[in-house]
Amino acid sequence: MFHKERCDIEPFESKVWLSSPTMHGEELKYMTEAYRTNWMSTVGENINEIERMVCHKIGCKYAVALSSGTASLHLAMKLAGEAIYGSTELGKGALNGHKVFCSDMTFDATVNPVIYEGGIPVFIDTEYDTWNMDPKALETAFDIYPDVKMIVLVHLYGTPAKMDEIKTIADRHGAIIVEDAAESFGATYKEKQTGTFGHYNCISFNGNKIITGSSGGMFLTDCLDDANKVRKWSTQSRENAAWYQHEELGYNYRMSNVIAGVVRGQLPYLEQHIVQKRTIYERYKEGLKDLPVSMNPYDEENSVPNFWLSCLLIDKDAMCRQVRSENEALSIGESGKSCPTEILDAIAGINAEGRPIWKPMHMQPIYRMNPFVVRDGNGRARTNAYIDGECLDVGMDIFNRGLCLPSDNKMTEQQQDRIIEVIKRCFD
Numbered sequence: 116m117f118h119k120e121r122c123d124i125e126p127f128e129s130k131v132w133l134s135s136p137t138m139h140g141e142e143l144k145y146m147t148e149a150y151r152t153n154w155m156s157t158v159g160e161n162i163n164e165i166e167r168m169v170c171h172k173i174g175c176k177y178a179v180a181l182s183s184g185t186a187s188l189h190l191a192m193k194l195a196g197e198a199i200y201g202s203t204e205l206g207k208g209a210l211n212g213h214k215v216f217c218s219d220m221t222f223d224a225t226v227n228p229v230i231y232e233g234g235i236p237v238f239i240d241t242e243y244d245t246w247n248m249d250p251k252a253l254e255t256a257f258d259i260y261p262d263v264k265m266i267v268l269v270h271l272y273g274t275p276a277k278m279d280e281i282k283t284i285a286d287r288h289g290a291i292i293v294e295d296a297a298e299s300f301g302a303t304y305k306e307k308q309t310g311t312f313g314h315y316n317c318i319s320f321n322g323n324k325i326i327t328g329s330s331g332g333m334f335l336t337d338c339l340d341d342a343n344k345v346r347k348w349s350t351q352s353r354e355n356a357a358w359y360q361h362e363e364l365g366y367n368y369r370m371s372n373v374i375a376g377v378v379r380g381q382l383p384y385l386e387q388h389i390v391q392k393r394t395i396y397e398r399y400k401e402g403l404k405d406l407p408v409s410m411n412p413y414d415e416e417n418s419v420p421n422f423w424l425s426c427l428l429i430d431k432d433a434m435c436r437q438v439r440s441e442n443e444a445l446s447i448g449e450s451g452k453s454c455p456t457e458i459l460d461a462i463a464g465i466n467a468e469g470r471p472i473w474k475p476m477h478m479q480p481i482y483r484m485n486p487f488v489v490r491d492g493n494g495r496a497r498t499n500a501y502i503d504g505e506c507l508d509v510g511m512d513i514f515n516r517g518l519c520l521p522s523d524n525k526m527t528e529q530q531q532d533r534i535i536e537v538i539k540r541c542f543d
């Protein structure tokens with residue numbers, strides 16, 4: 116595999132990660148306080164405080180701290196389903212057989228909660244400008260499925276989607292938006308924070324996100340009723356009675372006050388992390404500018420990403436051959452050309468962590484039979500094959516030609532330069 120001259124590049128002594136937790140000190144103080152005062156459960160000052168802090172940061176009225184971003188998305192799906200189709204019949208799920216339009220190029224936690232509530236994800240292809248849901252494909256989807264009333268939308272890698280276009284289409288069809296801002300906490304679109312555009316909004320404090328609680332997530336809304344419902348559902352749906360009284364299905368989804376202590380210590384560093392991530396992004400952009408590649412793009416006029424992950428897209432005519440099965444990849448090196456597989460191997464070779472682009476949902480074995488809508492109609496692309504040199508859809512194309520670069524905010528300039536050098540040699 117290492118046919119090109121890069122053997123003289125020293126591997127890092129300690130691994131450079133894709134995106135790992137960065138602690139600052141105050142996290143320990145708040146965790147210790149929870150411990151010292153025995154507020155070690157799902158009630159306490161840390162929880163109250165982070166809910167207040169996040170509302171202030173995001174500009175929303177209510178936040179409910181939960182055990183994960185996925186839990187938040189699940190309860191958002193349930194709320195949306197009940198709002199559209201009426202209250203849930205036990206054992207059926209609030210989306211009971213109804214179709215939901217979903218971002219296609221995303222992490223599967225965006226979409227799985229649709230299934231938890233019995234819905235049917237219909238995947239909407241991606242656009243090249245922000246790597247998010249393509250508004251034109253969404254239009255097409257409403258032409259094909261005019262009865263759909265719900266959209267689940269992600270801001271991939273911290274880059275805001277085309278919100279104006281998507282909201283206009285959603286409004287025209289009376290559809291509710293669930294916003295998955297798990298990767299984009301702190302990013303803005305037209306000076307408004309992501310996590311405020313949907314009817315129901317979700318963020319995550321998972322270990323690899325821009326700030327972390329080690330785990331955790333939040334549900335964000337301006338509606339008091341919805342916030343109260345989510346808080347109640349997340350604590351086993353206990354009614355106000357001396358005994359355990361239940362009228363609705365419950366979940367054990369509330370955040371622990373210890374985890375909230377970590378989040379509380381991290382929140383003041385969100386902006387610092389964004390600056391660090393942005394610096395990494397700009398440095399890659401500058402360092403790789405003479406190569407036939409581009410960085411993950413964003414709408415510079417209307418949006419400011421949080422730059423959570425720096426990604427690369429290789430020009431079509433600079434791609435060498437690569438073959439991917441369901442779980443293995445192989446590349447065939449070629450002078451002047453490269454591919455994600457070769458670059459990821461080379462990066463791993465110096466003890467750094469990159470990752471392929473999130474494999475689009477319509478290409479995943481679990482979702483292979485679900486409808487998938489591209490700009491020009493209802494296309495089902497079943498293989499990774501190019502037809503006459505043209506990729507079948509945008510998500511598959513970005514997956515084939517793109518990769519995520521090591522984007523850890525603790526990476527030094529020297530380390531990043533070494534990674535840039537390794538990438539350059541792949542194109543020798």
Ligand SMILES: *Cc1c(COP(=O)(O)O)cnc(C)c1O
Pocket residue numbers: 182183184185186221222224225269295297298318319320321330331332
């Ligand atoms: C991380 C992530 C989630 C899930 O968040 P958890 O807190 O890990 O459950 C959902 N959607 C996207 C896009 C994510 O990256």
